[in-house]
Amino acid sequence: MSLVFAGVCSHAPGITGRAAMAPPELREPLYAAFRGMREKLLAARPDALVIVAAEHFANFFMNNMPSFAIGMADAYEGPIEDPDWLRIARTQVPGNAGLSRALIQEVMQTVDVAFAEEWSFDHGIMVPLHFLTPKYDLPVIPVNINCQGPPLTPLHRAWAFGEALRRAADKVPARIALVGTGGISHWPATPDSGKINEAWDRALLERWARNDKAGLLSYTDEETYRDAGQGGFEIRTFISVAAAARGAGQIEHYSPIPIFAVGCTVATMQIAL
């Protein structure tokens, strides 16, 4: 059928795990934005949700790190983290191995991608699902871009991967929703956790909303690390969604929430031809 929905959102574990430590006046508008994204997602009547995340050593390690990976199973489990720490109960999430296989075969025509018939979801996928499909009743196809273990996937390859995902989504009979998850600037899992470069975030989001390919691909990892922390490497997921959707983005919500360790973002993007 086609790509029927595209968006991006934050996935920081603090969004659920440290919810009680956040000021309600910051937390509740974010949660409302997630609910709004859920409504738009459901209104698109997707058959499956392709979720492009930047995972954190739940499945892939530096002994064999793929630039890109796509899950190919009928079911997944998550979260791999302590459920009490993340405050999301461990559960089974439906997949669709046949649909995964069809998407992978098409993506492979232009981008080399690893596939995985086992995949444990970490917070990069579980936090967004907690808000977007809280009953875990929509088949999910997990995707990973290496944003964690240098050398990282080049930005222009993340763009090419997004283009390949779009081509694949348009070739299968199913209605595909696509969500990229990650932080923008952030310094998670360091003593700097909570530091956020709001100006950098807003500039990135402006480029993303304009679907400005040249602007999005102009960042170097050295600049990103300096200005946006190692968490900023996750812009690869946003870039792949822009490449797939091709349209203009709408920033539904952006607010720096230090205890969540990220500028919390919810955004959707038009699907252009």
Add this chain to the structure above:
Amino acid sequence: MSLYQLQKFLYDLNRDTRVQEEYRDDLNGLLSRYDLTDEEHAAIAQGNVGLIYVLGANGQLLMHYAAFLGLPWPEYIQAMRNGVATYGPVRAGVYAMRTRMDEKVAGV
């Protein structure tokens, strides 16, 4: 190579309940399977989150080890600061501390 082994240990521990059981039952036996320096071995044996941070372990691995040890979030953040205060700046990786020792950007 050794930092890789330290991180591999954390990766295995974080995701495998059998390794977690072995950690509790026979830590030295578990650690013998990893090619660790004496400093790394001692850091793990002591549950020294601050030193493991300074040694350059990826924060996404260390964060869950700290949770496994039962450290609440504020104590985990402070343990990393204490590590820098005691052992000096982070020696490797991309999780270096940039803030001042007394700068608590998220209030913890």
